[in-house]
Amino acid sequence: MNLKVDVLVLGGGAAGFFAAVNAARLNRGLRVALVEKSSKVLSKVLVSGGGRCNVTHHCLEPGILVGNYPRGGNVLRQVFARWGTEDTIHWFGQRGVPLKTEADGRMFPVTDRSETVARCLLTEAEKYGVAVLLNTHYDTIRPMEGGFVLKGPGGTAHCSQLLVATGGHPKGEAYRWLEDLGHRIVAPVPSLFTFNLPQNPITELMGVSVPEATVRLTAFKKSSNGPLLITHWGLSGPAILRLSALAARDLNACQYRFEFSIQWLPTLHEDQIRENLLKQQKDFNQSQVIGHLGLGLPARLVRYLVEKVGLDPSKRWSEWSRKDLNRFTALLANDTYQAQGKTTFKEEFVTAGGVHLGDVNLTDMQSKRVPNLYFAGEVLDIDGVTGGFNFQAAWSTGWLAAKGMAGEGSNE
Numbered sequence: 516m517n518l519k520v521d522v523l524v525l526g527g528g529a530a531g532f533f534a535a536v537n538a539a540r541l542n543r544g545l546r547v548a549l550v551e552k553s554s555k556v557l558s559k560v561l562v563s564g565g566g567r568c569n570v571t572h573h574c575l576e577p578g579i580l581v582g583n584y585p586r587g588g589n590v591l592r593q594v595f596a597r598w599g600t601e602d603t604i605h606w607f608g609q610r611g612v613p614l615k616t617e618a619d620g621r622m623f624p625v626t627d628r629s630e631t632v633a634r635c636l637l638t639e640a641e642k643y644g645v646a647v648l649l650n651t652h653y654d655t656i657r658p659m660e661g662g663f664v665l666k667g668p669g670g671t672a673h674c675s676q677l678l679v680a681t682g683g684h685p686k687g688e689a690y691r692w693l694e695d696l697g698h699r700i701v702a703p704v705p706s707l708f709t710f711n712l713p714q715n716p717i718t719e720l721m722g723v724s725v726p727e728a729t730v731r732l733t734a735f736k737k738s739s740n741g742p743l744l745i746t747h748w749g750l751s752g753p754a755i756l757r758l759s760a761l762a763a764r765d766l767n768a769c770q771y772r773f774e775f776s777i778q779w780l781p782t783l784h785e786d787q788i789r790e791n792l793l794k795q796q797k798d799f800n801q802s803q804v805i806g807h808l809g810l811g812l813p814a815r816l817v818r819y820l821v822e823k824v825g826l827d828p829s830k831r832w833s834e835w836s837r838k839d840l841n842r843f844t845a846l847l848a849n850d851t852y853q854a855q856g857k858t859t860f861k862e863e864f865v866t867a868g869g870v871h872l873g874d875v876n877l878t879d880m881q882s883k884r885v886p887n888l889y890f891a892g893e894v895l896d897i898d899g900v901t902g903g904f905n906f907q908a909a910w911s912t913g914w915l916a917a918k919g920m921a922g923e924g925s926n927e
């Protein structure tokens with residue numbers, strides 16, 4: 516099939532769809548087409564958030580929002596100042612998809628169904644005449660006078676403006692064609708994963724969680740704080756996922772074999788833990804340590820930690836020497852593990868790396884190397900922690916690209 520359009524969008528994910536429907540809406544004179552290489556559009560939107568789609572995060576201040584992007588960071592401030600979370604909430608709300616906020620700030624459609632979000636985008640595409648082509652891709656893309664010519668197994672396409680919204684990819688080869696067009700590519704590595712502890716006895720506690728722990732990667736001077744969950748393969752939960760994102764590159768470089776430590780009671784200094792334990796020892800001298808620790812940790816975890824430090828959990832407080840108490844205190848403050856490998860969290864992952872942000876004009880997401888070529892979404896060197904931040908980056912960059920492509924004719 517031969518195609519001739521004003522705007523051609525490569526990639527039918529969140530960023531590509533959002534850009535395509537908004538470009539068509541902002542400038543009704545544009546002929547817009549979106550091509551998707553697979554047989555399905557919006558597949559990540561549909562599976563995201565456990566089928567509920569964590570659309571964005573209730574963080575309305577761009578300066579605070581950027582703190583959730585290990586890659587992209589401060590340069591995103593200007594992007595979010597132009598299209599922030601409030602704009603996303605408003606955009607979906609206006610189209611019959613009101614969002615609700617959960618206690619941790621994550622925002623979902625009130626229907627709790629990701630189909631609602633996908634259907635909204637598909638309806639907009641239909642309403643504004645965006646042509647959607649499935650099972651289509653192009654092997655060669657050549658800039659030429661007045662636009663681009665693309666050739667693939669299914670035919671040729673001509674367009675005046677081209678948006679690349681092809682998402683992240685773990686392999687550098689996937690970005691080669693963008694490199695050939697003069698862009699720098701930051702080497703892609705996976706982000707957002709859990710830590711594997713094969714055969715470690717802590718995995719016998721699977722299902723146990725603590726509401727707050729600090730996890731440290733001392734070698735890389737990085738740490739993260741938050742809920743921690745023990746699984747049958749290792750450790751997971753927001754504290755781990757966040758740290759995996761902060762240290763995505765470091766951990767890739769050491770092939771996911773690294774030491775980390777857990778501070779089980781991060782709100783207490785080591786001296787305070789010791790004081791608390793001494794008080795418990797005094798008050799419950801004839802009782803078993805295990806039942807009278809008084810620090811609010813789950814009983815199974817306490818038993819495991821007591822055994823880890825080489826003590827007998829059935830002993831009474833009176834049988835613990837000062838040295839025992841000090842050893843246990845030290846473990847609570849700094850419990851070390853050797854991770855061996857990583858696991859994807861609920862199949863959710865993102866790519867750290869992609870098109871260098873220095874090669875993109877962040878006011879309209881246009882390439883600084885090739886005029887009329889735009890970028891949006893995860894193909895860029897932007898990624899966030901879990902919580903709706905990755906979709907927000909897709910909506911924001913998609914919107915700016917749409918505005919840029921809609922150009923002078925833009926009616927907003």
Ligand SMILES: Cc1cc2nc3c(=O)[nH]c(=O)nc-3n(C[C@H](O)[C@H](O)[C@H](O)COP(=O)(O)OP(=O)(O)OC[C@H]3O[C@@H](n4cnc5c(N)ncnc54)[C@H](O)[C@@H]3O)c2cc1C
Nearest residue numbers: 526528529530552563564569681682863892893903905906
């Ligand atoms: C299972 C899972 C759950 C997630 N849950 C959440 C969540 O709840 N909240 C959140 O914020 N983030 C979540 N994420 C991350 C989020 O989905 C991504 O960051 C976001 O989808 C990126 O959007 P995108 O449009 O840039 O890329 P994608 O969604 O990856 O879309 C890119 C599209 O381009 C197509 N494509 C690739 N190459 C070509 C080509 N050459 N020609 C044509 N088409 C091409 C691909 O097939 C794909 O459909 C999740 C990720 C996964 C994997």
